[in-house]
Every structure is written in structure tokens, then in C-alpha cells.
Amino acid sequence: MKKIALLLCTILAAGSLAACSNTSGGTTQSSQPATADTSKTEVTVDNPLKGKTITVGCSATFVPFESIEMKPDGTKDYVGMNIDLINAIAAKNGAKVKYTDMPFKSLMAAIQANQIDMASGGMAPTEEREKTLDFSEIFFYPRNAIVYREDDSYPDLDSLKGKKVSYVFGTNYQQVAEGIEGAETTGIQGSPATIEEVKSKRADACIVDGAGATEFLKTNKGLKMSLLDKTEDCFAFGFPKNSPYYETINNTLKEMMSNGELDKIIADHLSEEFILK
Numbered sequence: 703m704k705k706i707a708l709l710l711c712t713i714l715a716a717g718s719l720a721a722c723s724n725t726s727g728g729t730t731q732s733s734q735p736a737t738a739d740t741s742k743t744e745v746t747v748d749n750p751l752k753g754k755t756i757t758v759g760c761s762a763t764f765v766p767f768e769s770i771e772m773k774p775d776g777t778k779d780y781v782g783m784n785i786d787l788i789n790a791i792a793a794k795n796g797a798k799v800k801y802t803d804m805p806f807k808s809l810m811a812a813i814q815a816n817q818i819d820m821a822s823g824g825m826a827p828t829e830e831r832e833k834t835l836d837f838s839e840i841f842f843y844p845r846n847a848i849v850y851r852e853d854d855s856y857p858d859l860d861s862l863k864g865k866k867v868s869y870v871f872g873t874n875y876q877q878v879a880e881g882i883e884g885a886e887t888t889g890i891q892g893s894p895a896t897i898e899e900v901k902s903k904r905a906d907a908c909i910v911d912g913a914g915a916t917e918f919l920k921t922n923k924g925l926k927m928s929l930l931d932k933t934e935d936c937f938a939f940g941f942p943k944n945s946p947y948y949e950t951i952n953n954t955l956k957e958m959m960s961n962g963e964l965d966k967i968i969a970d971h972l973s974e975e976f977i978l979k
Contacts, residue, residue: 750946751795758788758799759813760822761806763892765917766971767937768822770803778803783971784823784937787841787964791954805891807872810835813942820947821940826874835940838952841964842937845976846878846930847912849900849919856907857928865906868899874935875909897922913972 745752760768760780768782780801792799802818809821813835827837848856856862864884869875871889879887888905890896897918899905910918915927939955941948958964965977 745794745796749795749950751792751797751950753796754947755798755800756792756819756947757802757817758820758822759802759804759809759818760784761809761824761892762801762803763894764806764824764911765893765914767824767911767914783842783967786967786971787955787958788822788939790958790963790967791951794954795950805872806870809940813940816942819941819945820951823937823939824873825938825940826936827938827940831940834943836943836945836948837941838939838948838955839959840936840938841955841959842968842976843932844935844937845912845932846875846909846935847915848907848928848930849897849910849915849925850907850927851900851903852924852926854906854926858930862907866904868896868905868908870896870910875911879909893918897925900925913976916972 762768762770762780764782764784766782767784768780771779771781773779778801780803785801788799801822802812804812806824809818809825810831812818813821821835823842825831825837827835827840831837848859848862850856856865859878859882862882862885864886865882866886866888867879867882868888868890869879870893871891876887876889879885888899890899890908893910893914896905896908896910900908901922901924912927912929915929919925919927939951941951955964968974968977
């Protein structure tokens, strides 16, 4: 009889959670249901993510990793490689995601102020950042690119000596740009703005993510790019210290890295040359 009663309580609890998760909010941020295949993942009763909506901070000008598309009804739809990965992790654990767009340089402060539960990828776990944040497994190694006008030629960083170079403020691209001998460097907010600096001839070139540069060149005529070698720069998810979600999210990420699901997401958005080896 006790077993029957326990079973009935579990069914009622599940129904209650389902009812809550179907309630729509009126915020301007996107609370997206996870849609990934969860058939291989068991969502246990004590899973801290089950039935929760986690708030994820991202810099939504980072094509093709995270950006915003407007739906016909005027609401925001967050898209990109990092977004698909986070949605898949959430789905596997019975959770939903609400994204908050902010400048990249604001992500760490937002985590420390408990305004978000985690930061999307694109944040490298540097020694300085690890003093105040916890980081997931590294899941992606980007390749930087130099973007410039098609009449010019900048095949490598040495070719930018003494040139005007823009970069996205607060990112690792800043270190790359400022390391160029004699270059006049300028920090800009967001990759599209750095591209515009080059198009408008306020900069000779900009340093951006190679995958993002590939996307930008599809819609920005008159530009070329030089893809640079892989560096130690990397992507991981950032969490506040002692996050109740860290272990579950990180374990799911490691599972997706080992079973090939992460590789498929990377290949869908980029190409196989970007898959972590």
C-alpha cells in the first residue's frame, strides 16, 4: 500500500511541474523550452535542474555562437551553437532556459551579483577569472581571424604592424590586438561594430572569431579574412562559486563531449575543422 501511495504522489508531483512549465511569462527575454532528445538521459528526482528555469547571460552579437533573431510576433529568439548546446543540456535535465543579453564585459559582474545562473560559452577560464568563478569543461577551441578590406592583404599578425586594428572590448581579442607591434588599437562593443570600423575605413583591420568572420563575410561585401592558427584560447561556461547547478551541467556537458553530440552541434553550425581534437 505504501508503494502505491508513493507512486501516486510522484505522478501528482510530475503533473504539477508540467503545469508550471507551461506557464508563459511576459518578459522581453526569451524563456525557451529545451527541445533536445532526452531519451538517453534519466532525470532523477534529486536533480537540482529538474523543473527549474535557469537564467543564462550571453553576449548576443557573437555570431554564429549566440545571437538574436526576431520572431514574427516580435519576440526574441536566441540562436547559435552555444545556445543549442545549453538548450540540449537543459532538456536532458528537465529544465528550461531564460537568456539575458548583455555586453561580454558585464557577464562576470552579473554572475557575481547573482543576476544570472551561468554565462554562455566564449569565456575562457583564465587564472584571473577562476579566482571568482567556476568553469565547466572546455568544449571549444576557436580560431581567430583578421578581417580587412578586399583591396588590402593581411595574412598574419605581423602584417598588421603599425596599422589601425579594432577588437571587441573585454575579450581575448584585445590581448591579441594589443600584442601587435606598433598597432593603433581600439576596443569596440560587439563583433558587428568591429566589422563596421573596417568597412568605414576607421580601422585597417579587426581581430574577431574565425567562425563569426565567416558568417559576417557572407553579408558584408568588399571584405576578406585570414584565418589564424589555433591558440590556447577556449570556450567554457562560467558559474558562480558553489553553484547548485554546476556539477549537473558539467557532467551532462562531458557526456555530450564523449558520445559525439557536441561534435554534431559544432559541425551543424561551423565545420568539422573546428571540432575539438
